[in-house]
Amino acid sequence: MTEITLPSPAKLNLFLHITGRRADGYHELQTLFQFLDYGDTLTFRLRDDGLISLQPELPGVPNGQNLIIRAAERLQAATGTSLGADITLDKQLPMGGGLGGGSSNAATTLLGLNHLWQTALTEERLAELGLALGADVPVFVRGRAALGEGVGEKLTPATPPEDWFVVLKPEVEISTADIFSNPGLTRNTPRITIAPAFEGDASGYRNDCEDVVKQLYPEVKSSLDWLSRFGPARLTGTGACIFGRFPSEAEARSVWAEKPTGITGFVARGVNRSPLHKKLTELT
Ligand SMILES: C[C@@](CO)(OP(=O)(O)O)[C@H](O)COP(=O)(O)OP(=O)(O)OC[C@H]1O[C@@H](n2ccc(N)nc2=O)[C@H](O)[C@@H]1O
Numbered sequence: 279m280t281e282i283t284l285p286s287p288a289k290l291n292l293f294l295h296i297t298g299r300r301a302d303g304y305h306e307l308q309t310l311f312q313f314l315d316y317g318d319t320l321t322f323r324l325r326d327d328g329l330i331s332l333q334p335e336l337p338g339v340p341n342g343q344n345l346i347i348r349a350a351e352r353l354q355a356a357t358g359t360s361l362g363a364d365i366t367l368d369k370q371l372p373m374g375g376g377l378g379g380g381s382s383n384a385a386t387t388l389l390g391l392n393h394l395w396q397t398a399l400t401e402e403r404l405a406e407l408g409l410a411l412g413a414d415v416p417v418f419v420r421g422r423a424a425l426g427e428g429v430g431e432k433l434t435p436a437t438p439p440e441d442w443f444v445v446l447k448p449e450v451e452i453s454t455a456d457i458f459s460n461p462g463l464t465r466n467t468p469r470i471t472i473a474p475a476f477e478g479d480a481s482g483y484r485n486d487c488e489d490v491v492k493q494l495y496p497e498v499k500s501s502l503d504w505l506s507r508f509g510p511a512r513l514t515g516t517g518a519c520i521f522g523r524f525p526s527e528a529e530a531r532s533v534w535a536e537k538p539t540g541i542t543g544f545v546a547r548g549v550n551r552s553p554l555h556k557k558l559t560e561l562t
């Protein structure tokens with residue numbers, strides 16, 4: 279095999295509780311991750327000269343800082359392979375939206391190149407390499423919906439309902455670091471036991487970043503107010519994307535059809551197995 283094309287799906291944080299703060303300033307979380315059957319696509323073409331190239335360059339992200347290149351270089355360093363790759367990215371996910379697109383791209387690169395280069399690292403080792411690139415990378419490497427604890431890297435598989443979602447992207451850029459450093463952030467939500475997350479209904483939980491984000495960004499508040507008219511709606515990650523949950527595709531699409539003009543987003547299904555892992559299994 280000299281070329282593979284793989285999905286790089288989005289994630290939602292169905293809830294996100296901040297339960298404390300570590301000595302290094304990072305926040306301890308409890309969060310329920312689920313994948314969407316919607317995202318970016320990456321194509322990897324084998325090179326035998328060790329070079330890594332990426333096209334197209336993302337606006338505002340020089341290739342040297344792109345998580346795709348950084349993941350590929352980490353895999354080269356960890357395995358000592360002499361192989362390289364030409365990588366093409368079809369970007370669909372909004373950047374910095376709380377959908378984990380960059381982390382997902384890093385995970386797809388680690389799994390995709392491990393396959394193409396036949397470097398045979400275990401999923402556990404790939405998740406370790408990924409964690410050094412971002413707290414959200416391990417869940418994408420593992421490919422199972424999960425309760426994430428620690429900074430999101432301690433994962434316990436979970437099976438939330440595979441509902442349909444309307445995802446909206448208010449036109450604001452939100453920095454994760456800014457939200458986590460806000461003095462008004464709730465940082466003492468009591469830890470929940472794992473059992474409710476297994477049962478999968480996240481409706482009794484919340485996103486602890488939501489109040490701060492709504493105060494700072496009225497566009498997010500107005501989108502949440504609008505979407506909440508149709509059912510439960512919530513922020514994912516530190517935003518800016520929000521999601522509404524619906525039991526059927528038809529209901530999700532009818533709400534989507536009524537969205538105010540000028541707001542972007544998409545309709546997608548929540549899935550407990552990553553589309554990336556599904557595709558990789560088909561290849562082997
Ligand atoms: C909040 C979450 C939830 O899934 O998602 P996103 O909104 O990014 O998608 C993640 O935990 C985000 O993880 P990640 O995107 O890897 O964050 P990083 O770039 O490592 O962190 C940016 C900055 O946010 C702060 N930070 C991040 C994670 C965390 N658990 N505590 C923190 O205090 C730190 O100041 C850090 O320097």
Ligand SMILES: Nc1ncnc2c1ncn2[C@@H]1O[C@H](COP(=O)(O)OP(=O)(O)O)[C@@H](O)[C@H]1O
Binds near residue numbers: 377379
């Ligand atoms: N391949 C990539 N795709 C998206 N963003 C990337 C990528 N590589 C680096 N980044 C940087 O990571 C930041 C966070 O991106 P992303 O993971 O999409 O959002 P979030 O963490 O909010 O879910 C971007 O704003 C961008 O600067």
